[in-house]
Every structure is written in C-alpha cells, then in structure tokens.
Amino acid sequence: MSPSFPRGVVLALCAVLGACGVNLPTPPPSSNPSPPPPSNPLVLKTGFDTSVPTLGQPRPALNQPFVDPNYGTTLARVTDPSQITDRDPPQWVRHEYSRKQAFNADSSRVLMISSNGWIRLYKVTGNTLAFVKTLNLGEPQEPIWHPTDPNLIYFLGPYGDGMTLSTYNILTDQKQVVRNLADRLRAIFGSQAARAWTKQEGRPSNDGKIWCLQVEDQNYAMLGLVAYDFSQDKILGFLLTKDRPDHVSTSPKGNYCVPSWGSPLGTRSYTLDFKSYQQLHKTTEHSDLALSAAGREVYVFADYDSGDVAMVDLATGSRTNLFRLYGPNSSATALHISGTASQKPGYALISFYACTEQYGATPCSYQTQWFNNKAIAVSLKPNPTLYNLAHLHTVYAGYFSEPQATVNPDFTKILFSSTWESSQENNVRDYLLELPSTALPNF
Numbered sequence: 001m002s003p004s005f006p007r008g009v010v011l012a013l014c015a016v017l018g019a020c021g022v023n024l025p026t027p028p029p030s031s032n033p034s035p036p037p038p039s040n041p042l043v044l045k046t047g048f049d050t051s052v053p054t055l056g057q058p059r060p061a062l063n064q065p066f067v068d069p070n071y072g073t074t075l076a077r078v079t080d081p082s083q084i085t086d087r088d089p090p091q092w093v094r095h096e097y098s099r100k101q102a103f104n105a106d107s108s109r110v111l112m113i114s115s116n117g118w119i120r121l122y123k124v125t126g127n128t129l130a131f132v133k134t135l136n137l138g139e140p141q142e143p144i145w146h147p148t149d150p151n152l153i154y155f156l157g158p159y160g161d162g163m164t165l166s167t168y169n170i171l172t173d174q175k176q177v178v179r180n181l182a183d184r185l186r187a188i189f190g191s192q193a194a195r196a197w198t199k200q201e202g203r204p205s206n207d208g209k210i211w212c213l214q215v216e217d218q219n220y221a222m223l224g225l226v227a228y229d230f231s232q233d234k235i236l237g238f239l240l241t242k243d244r245p246d247h248v249s250t251s252p253k254g255n256y257c258v259p260s261w262g263s264p265l266g267t268r269s270y271t272l273d274f275k276s277y278q279q280l281h282k283t284t285e286h287s288d289l290a291l292s293a294a295g296r297e298v299y300v301f302a303d304y305d306s307g308d309v310a311m312v313d314l315a316t317g318s319r320t321n322l323f324r325l326y327g328p329n330s331s332a333t334a335l336h337i338s339g340t341a342s343q344k345p346g347y348a349l350i351s352f353y354a355c356t357e358q359y360g361a362t363p364c365s366y367q368t369q370w371f372n373n374k375a376i377a378v379s380l381k382p383n384p385t386l387y388n389l390a391h392l393h394t395v396y397a398g399y400f401s402e403p404q405a406t407v408n409p410d411f412t413k414i415l416f417s418s419t420w421e422s423s424q425e426n427n428v429r430d431y432l433l434e435l436p437s438t439a440l441p442n443f
Helices: 009-018 182-189
Strands: 074-077 109-114 116-126 128-138 152-156 163-167 175-180 193-197 210-217 220-228 233-238 245-249 254-262 266-271 277-281 288-291 297-301 308-313 318-324 332-338 347-357 374-381 386-391 411-420 429-433
Touching: 074 318, 109 128, 128 152, 128 163, 128 429, 182 193, 182 210, 182 220, 182 233, 193 374, 210 254, 220 254, 233 266, 266 297, 277 297, 277 308, 288 332, 297 332
Parallel strands: none
Antiparallel strands: 074 429, 109 116, 116 128, 152 163, 163 175, 193 210, 210 220, 220 233, 245 254, 254 266, 266 277, 288 297, 297 308, 308 318, 332 347, 347 374, 374 386, 411 429
C-alpha cells in the first residue's frame, strides 16, 4: 500500500536534492558463506514451522550463494551500491514492490529501483545478479516488462503525466510512444484530464492487453477510472468518480479492473464496462491479484478485522480463508503479497515483517510465531499448503526496509529486501532465492 504521497516523489526528490541519507556503517561481508546446496531434490518444509534462524551472523558476501539452514533453499545477496558505476551512486538498490514484476519475460534481466530515483538494469546468471547499466527511466514512470519480449519495457509518463504509453528497448535505450490516450480521455473526463496511471502499484493483465488506469488532473485530483484494450487500441469502459483509490490494477486474465479504496468504498472488481462489480473487501489492504489453483481470478489480502489471510473470487465474491493472521501472545505481523507468478497459477508469495507480541509491546519470538520475518508460498485453494522458503533477517527501518518479496513468472526466482539485522535503512540490499521448478507442484 502506498504512502499518503506517491513514493516515487520521495525518490524523485532524492535525485534532485541528493537527500536520501548519509553514509552509514555497513555490516562486514561474511568470509565463510554456507556450503553449496545439496544435489538432492529440494523438499520444502510445510505448515506452521517455528524453526529459529541463526542470528548475529555477518551480512552475506555479494553474489556468494548460501543455504537457508532451516529450509534448504539457496539464496544470495545480489545488490550493493558499489555495483553502480555509470551514474549517480545510490545509498541502496532493491526491487520495486511485491505487486510489480521485477523479472523480464525469460527471467534473464531484472529491474531495480535505487535511493536516488533511477531504474537500474541487472543481468541474471544462476543465483547471482550483475549490474548492466542505469536506464533513462525513473520509478515514477511505472516501468513494466513486456509479457513476451525480454528486451522491451512499457512505461507511462512520470506519475501518469501526458496520458501516454511508451516502450523502452533495453538493448538500444530507444524510447517510443506507442499509445497516446490524451484526446480520448479528455473527451470522457474533461479538458482537465492530465494523468493516467495505476498510482505505481498496479499492472496490466498477464498478457499485456488490458490496462486499468486512474485518470487525474494535473494536481492529482481524481477524475475517474478507465479500462483500455492495448491490442485493439480501444477504450472499453470508464467510471466517473472523485474518490481517489490507493491504486488500481488489472486482473490476471484481463476481465476486471480492481480499484482499492479505503472505507467506505473498499476494494472492488469491476467488469471492464464498469456496469457491475463485486465487493471484495471493505477497505484497502496489502494484497495482490492472482490465479487460484482452479484457475479463477482472485484477490488475495490480509483481513486485519477477521484475522485471516483470505482470497476472494473476482467474478462471484466468494471468499476462502487461507490461514490465520494472528498468533499466540497477542501477536500480529505486517506482510506483503505477490501474485506475479503468471506461469505458475495457484500460488501467492507472502513475505512477513514487523512482527510483534503483547499488542505491539515486544518483538515476536521465533519459537512461538511461525510467521516471524519469513517468506512462504501458499497454495490458493481450500485447505491450502504453506511452503516455508526462508527467514528474511530484516529489521524494520523505514518503508524501503520492508521485504516486499516478489516472484518471477514461473516461481523459480524470488527477490526480497533485507537490512540483514541492521536498523539502518541504508543497509537495505536485495536477496535472490532460487527454487527448483519441481519445488511447488503444478495444478
């Protein structure tokens, strides 16, 4: 969920003012990484596991794979500010967000954001990442990988300004405006229409054809929502509203627009003509859209009122509770959800952080809180299976220290951010977790 002011503004100001923090001491790299992973097939530990991580170890060395001692998964720290050699050295580099696909169509490249606003391109080689170059793009332009071309990125105007959709070729750095919606949107929403975007936390349908956008004036005042068919260059429907959602996204198969408002409007799935909707939740929460094990389009979210992580069918509004959100000793946890594994339907990735007990008075105990500082995969079906993936070793030190784990299209590569037990946000780094293709069963 976005901060009250678009988070890209923070990064843009950093780029202009150079005010994203000062150099702080960083933990030394480990000189004794864990041994390489075993050759035996990985069998993930399932259920509410309360294994205790090994704490107090130095931060892992850059691009040196190691094994999670409890879950057997292979990880590596893959970013460091020292990698950025072409322009504007940052304080940190990490992926953007749980709802945004960081990996390109063939998982050979990754997009990262950085503390001073630039988008950084990385090459994927096995368990490691190598910095390639800084792109002429900023996070406020919402870069989104093309669904099939690994060398193309879609992007919008900064904060939707100009109401255009463009492409960026990562081989040539060439930009091209491929759709200009300005005249059509002004004909619908009035001459004041100036911005069309997802508000940085949505994405198009998995095939890239349907885009749900929110339309605003130059001062970010909400004008309405629109469903756009990129393949036919056609506006499919619109909704006039002055209520500004946290963000808007598109369902995986492109059947619904899903704006996420606070109370009383809540989160809804609208048909593309905006003539009908299902009420999914009464407010906006950390969530994502995904395909269930049965192939249904679903909204997966944290319901802090009921105390469940649940999924709701976008077509019918039918709800399925997945697991309890609260634990013993009056505990609670924050989390993010990623449904970006478009080629591995039936799963969501969940990353937990900021776990507390006694109504927030004390940090959680690993021995009693199974979800403490951990990443899991959950099958999206009744009576789901929870697959434990890794402990995250992060300490909450501001927004960008949140793990916000995201997963590649086939659920074999996961990125999460971690301070590795440091309380300084400038120690945020990204970690890559690699899974065998057989680790999660197909549905």
